[in-house]
Amino acid sequence: MAVRKPLKIQGGNIMAGTPAAPIFHEIETDELNRMIDETIRQFGLQPGSTLYATTGTVSGSNNLVATLSDTRLKAGAAGSDATNFDTAAETQDVQTETTNFTRIYQDNHLSLTTNSSVYQPVTQEIYATVPEKLKGSGYSGASGYSYPLYRSGSGASATVQPMTRQDMLDTFWLPAVKRMMIADTSNSDTAGTFITTTASTLTNHYDAHITGSILGNPNNPVVIFTNTKANVSGFASGDLPETLDQATGTTNYYLQRRLAANYTASSGGYSTNNPAGVVAQLAALPSLMHYASQGPEASIGMRAMPHSILGLQLREIARYGSVFGNIAQAVGSKKGRIRYHILDNSSSLGQQLIASYTGNDSDGVPLGVIRSTITNTAYNSSTYRTQLVSDDYRSQEVPAGSEVTVNDWKFLIRRE
Numbered sequence: 001m002a003v004r005k006p007l008k009i010q011g012g013n014i015m016a017g018t019p020a021a022p023i024f025h026e027i028e029t030d031e032l033n034r035m036i037d038e039t040i041r042q043f044g045l046q047p048g049s050t051l052y053a054t055t056g057t058v059s060g061s062n063n064l065v066a067t068l069s070d071t072r073l074k075a076g077a078a079g080s081d082a083t084n085f086d087t088a089a090e091t092q093d094v095q096t097e098t099t100n101f102t103r104i105y106q107d108n109h110l111s112l113t114t115n116s117s118v119y120q121p122v123t124q125e126i127y128a129t130v131p132e133k134l135k136g137s138g139y140s141g142a143s144g145y146s147y148p149l150y151r152s153g154s155g156a157s158a159t160v161q162p163m164t165r166q167d168m169l170d171t172f173w174l175p176a177v178k179r180m181m182i183a184d185t186s187n188s189d190t191a192g193t194f195i196t197t198t199a200s201t202l203t204n205h206y207d208a209h210i211t212g213s214i215l216g217n218p219n220n221p222v223v224i225f226t227n228t229k230a231n232v233s234g235f236a237s238g239d240l241p242e243t244l245d246q247a248t249g250t251t252n253y254y255l256q257r258r259l260a261a262n263y264t265a266s267s268g269g270y271s272t273n274n275p276a277g278v279v280a281q282l283a284a285l286p287s288l289m290h291y292a293s294q295g296p297e298a299s300i301g302m303r304a305m306p307h308s309i310l311g312l313q314l315r316e317i318a319r320y321g322s323v324f325g326n327i328a329q330a331v332g333s334k335k336g337r338i339r340y341h342i343l344d345n346s347s348s349l350g351q352q353l354i355a356s357y358t359g360n361d362s363d364g365v366p367l368g369v370i371r372s373t374i375t376n377t378a379y380n381s382s383t384y385r386t387q388l389v390s391d392d393y394r395s396q397e398v399p400a401g402s403e404v405t406v407n408d409w410k411f412l413i414r415r416e
Contacts, residue, residue: 004167005032006148007160008286009304024160024289026151031286032171037261038285039176039314044191044260048319049338050107051194053209053222053255064104065342071098071406072378073230073399078241081393085386091395094382097245103224104255106340145309146291149302160302162291165317172314173321174336177415178365185371188261192318194340195256196224196372196411205256225253230379230399240387240394253374282307335361337416342374345408357414368414376407 005026027035051064076092079085146162153159163171183189186204194208200221201207209222231248262281290305322338341357344350357368381401387394 002164002167003171004148004150004163006150006163006171006286006288008288024151027286027288034281034284035286035310035314036172036176036179038281038311039172039318040180040189040191041260041262041281042311042315043176043318043322044188044258044263046315046319047192047257047338048322049340051208051255051257051340052105052107053207053224054103054105055209055222056103064106064340065409066102068101068225068342068374068376068409069098069407070101070225070227070376071096072228072247073097073382074245075235075242075399076382076397077244079395080241081395082391083393085388085393086395088384088395088397091384091397094397094399095244096378097247099226099228101225103222104342145305145313147313148288148290148305148310160289165320168313168317169321169336173317176318177321177336177338180338181366181369181413181415185258188258190258191260193258193338193413194371194411195258196253196374197256198251198253199256200252200254202256204259206259208255208257221254223252224255225374225376227251227253227374227376229377229403232379232399232401235398236383236385236400239389240385240396242396242398251375282311285310335367335415339414339416341368341412341414342409343412345373345410346405350410354410354412357412367416368412370410370412372411374407374409374411375405376409377403378406380404 007024008027008031010023010025073094074097076094079091147165147168148163149160150163150167151158152161179189180191180193185193185195188204195202195205197205207221227250228247229249231246234246234248235242285307287307288305288310289302290309291302321336324337341353343353343357345354354370358370359367361367379399379401380403381399382397383400385396385398
């Protein structure tokens with residue numbers, strides 16, 4: 001693991017395009033923490049591992065989960081006899097009504113690869129500069145800017161060189177993604193990550209659904225699952241035959257994404273809620289140095305990196321690490337890739353996977369956490385009813401009993 005301490009300007013006056021003799025110092029711990037804060041905020045603007053809710057049925061390998069099934073009891077067919085009541089054994093048993101939901105699409109942005117052209121994330125409207133793809137091990141997609149410089153070696157043999165992509169991932173993304181795992185969803189440390197909720201609107205979150213090719217209006221959220229149950233009080237009284245399927249107590253579930261700090265949802269995507277806060281957070285970053293490789297500044301060599309460029313570099317690294325974080329070209333086995341899972345806690349296999357996915361790494365930091373729960377409930381019994389109308393002996397089995405949990409799905413975020 002190569003965690004670097006980038007060099008900042010202190011006491012010098014090198015600004016963008018203005019050569020002068022700088023005084024370099026390694027950044028302090030609090031400055032590194034502010035850069036990790038900014039890495040998380042930038043990820044919140046354009047996540048690399050993204051979920052969307054759709055109104056249709058999602059199929060293929062991009063499903064987050066094959067099926068969420070809502071089940072409820074409905075009445076059996078009524079019996080009718082001119083001489084006597086059909087017995088309970090002769091009357092059809094209650095039936096199960098099932099509605100399947102497959103509405104969560106997982107976009108891992110696998111086109112975020114090296115040595116290619118500008119990358120515009122799909123189904124995304126962000127009021128911010130779109131970063132380019134990563135170009136190589138020492139230069140970022142923000143053309144002409146190396147990654148921040150750091151001191152290598154000591155004494156007379158010390159050299160100044162740019163951080164590599166691996167250095168950037170190790171220094172900024174891995175600490176960021178670990179913080180994302182342990183933070184509560186009310187904390188901006190979870191920016192860019194997702195949660196399921198029964199609330200159609202959630203403070204500091206955006207309803208994560210698509211309409212066509214763009215993010216949908218958060219004022220028109222998409223239901224990813226509906227839990228219904230039989231109306232047992234309705235079935236318990238009234239004339240027979242009862243309508244076979246009578247539902248009540250509907251609970252809808254939605255998919256929400258945590259917004260970046262100082263941003264809020266609007267009907268067209270993101271809009272700046274606190275522009276002063278955004279500027280202040282960028283301005284709080286240390287003034288780092290880079291090597292210029294293009295344009296009129298290339299002859300200058302080392303120069304100050306604009307905070308806006310530094311922000312884009314951190315965004316690129318966060319996006320890249322969240323997609324490729326467990327393969328050789330990124331952070332190896334250091335657990336930087338983000339994936340989401342919906343696992344059935346009602347099954348033994350689901351319980352085993354949940355325990356495995358939420359275990360700790362070698363540093364004692366959780367690999368994943370349960371963000372929320374999706375519950376499917378139903379009544380668990382039936383009752384036999386009869387009614388005599390003139391010479392019509394009517395009988396019917398109708399739902400009754402207690403409401404029980406049929407499925408208890410856990411929505412997890414995990415770093416792999």
